Amino acid sequence: MVKLFETVSFRSLELKNRIVVSPMGMYSAENGEVTPFHLVHYGKFAMGGAGLVIVEQTSVSRLGRITNGDPGLWHDGQIDGMRQVAHVIKANGAAAGIQINHGGRKSGQQRAFRGNGPLTDRDLAMGEEAWTPSGPSALRFADGYAEPIPLSDDGLVGIRDAFVATARRAVLAGFDLVELHMAHGYLLQSFLSPLANVRTDAHGGSRENRMRFPLEVTRAVRAAIPAGMPLFVRISATDWIDGGWEIEDSVVFARALKALGVDLVDCSTGGxxxxxxxxxxxxxxxxxxxxxxxxxxxxxGIATGAVGMIRTPDLAERILQDGKADLIFLARQMLYDPFWAHHAAEHFGLTGNFEAWPEQYGWWLAKWGHALRANREDLHGFDPRRGDEER
Ligand SMILES: Cc1cc2nc3c(=O)[nH]c(=O)nc-3n(C[C@H](O)[C@H](O)[C@H](O)COP(=O)(O)O)c2cc1C
Known part of the structure; x- marks a missing residue:
């Protein structure tokens, strides 16, 4: 039995396989709104056979955006665009998830494909908007970044409520699943990590205190979405830095997430x-x-997702067979090969005749796939108006 292609259920959502398109920021939204690019981008992954497609980190507030190109669900006017994205994913056979985020002290930087980092005068002249980010403490992420404004108690309540409102909008948009972004140095993770959080109030100091705000957000979001809808959380399992957040902390945190009704911990690191x-x-x-x-x-004792440099079907399958994770998240490999899931099924001999491909493709590929795979010449001169018998 190939585990990668076994179904798996989280609450009332059944995934047709264990292959997940990991959230990937495309930094291509306009004023927080998705564009036709996003429809094609996400639709093709669903068509490619993944069981679950998780839409990129989507901001809970305007000032929580990492870049000017981030999509958001911070107001109702953004729901319609996201509804189309969820629809295109589901109509092409995958479940639709969405990762929601506040960028914290890493907010207000340049789009990744323009080099990350603080916005320059040139960026501002080109119309990018800059703002001062907020965070747990007045500690910069790195040299050159702005010093964040430490959040007040009212500020924390506002952000918790923004996560709740965003999750509700995600439900209205038709998503099947919400993932909270608590990784990569963004706001919620920066509360967890002593590298970013040196508060002396109830949200800083001990690990229990540092976990308080992320758990508060989790509890509030869990209560706001339907009982049958799964809630995933992405964490950075370690900061990879001495004196930072460590795997032992993540185990304790994961137990607390589980107690609050989180269904899976998506285990990334760093950032x-x-x-x-x-x-x-x-x-x-x-x-x-x-x-x-x-x-x-x-x-x-909670389901986990494995991510990071998992490229081959054999490695993905081995992780599952060894019981090391429940889902396999792929990011860059999906950009390279959006049909990765179909190719993996073929690799395991499961759909040698293209049965699982969209029927609009499968019918043709079943006839010509042998030539396409072998890169043979006998497609030349193929005229679809003539009968197949002639070939
Ligand atoms: C273009 C790009 C954008 C990304 N954006 C996000 C994001 O929005 N949220 C997130 O949690 N991780 C993001 N990541 C990290 C990926 O989800 C994934 O964890 C990482 O790339 C490692 O997996 P891979 O080796 O399969 O690429 C991004 C990665 C890439 C390449």
Whole structure:
């Protein structure tokens, strides 16, 4: 039995396989609104056979955007666009998830494909908007970044409520699942990590205090979405920096998330810095973050997602067979091969005749796939108006 293609259920949502398109910011929204680019971008992953497509980090507030190109659901006018995105995913056979986020002290920077980092005078002259970010403490993410304004109690309530309102809008837009972004140094993770949080109130100091706000947001969002709808949380299982958040902290946090009704912890790492420090302890390689998904699954007793340099169907399958994770998230490999799931099924001999492909493609590929796979010449001269018998 190939586990990658076994169904799996979270609450009332059944996924047709274990393949997830990991959230990937495209920084291509206009004033927080999605565009036709997003429809094609997300629709093709669904057509490509993934069980779940998670839409990129989507901001809960205008000032919570990482970049000027982030999509948002901070007002009702943004629901219609996202409804089309959810629809195009579901109409093409995948479940539709959405990751919701507040960028915290990493808000207000340049789009990744224009180099990340603080906005320059040139960017501003080109119409990009700059703002001062907020965070747990007045600690910059890295040199050159703005010093964040520490959030007041009222500010925290406002952001918690923004997460709730955004999750509700995601439900109205037709999404099947919500993922909270608590990784990569954005607001919620920066509360967890002592590298970013040196508060002396109830939200700083001890681990329990640092977990308080992210858990408060989790509790509020869980209560706001339907009981049958799964809630995932992406974490950075470690900061990879001495003195930062560690895997042992993540196990404790995952237990608390589970107690609040979170269905899966999506185990990423890193993305959170302290001025003058680098991710010194980081060693990348195929499946390098899998041990974190494994440990959290075993020690916190919650389903996990594995992500990070998982490229081949064999590695994905081995992670599942070894019981190290419940879902496999792929990001860059999906950009390269949006039909990865169909190719993986073929690799395992499951759809040698293109049965699982969209029928509009499958019918033709079943006839010509042998030639396409072998890159043979005998497609030349093919005239679809003539009968197949003639070939
Ligand atoms: C273009 C791009 C955008 C990304 N945006 C997000 C995002 O919005 N939210 C998130 O949690 N991770 C984001 N990531 C991280 C990916 O989801 C994933 O965790 C990471 O790329 C490692 O997986 P991979 O080796 O399969 O690419 C992004 C990655 C890429 C390449």
């Amino acid at each position: 959170n810095l302290r001025v003058g420090s680098t991710n010194a302890n980081l060693a990348r390689g195929p499946g390098y973050q899998v041990p974190f998904a494994d440990q959290i699954r075993r020690e916190a």
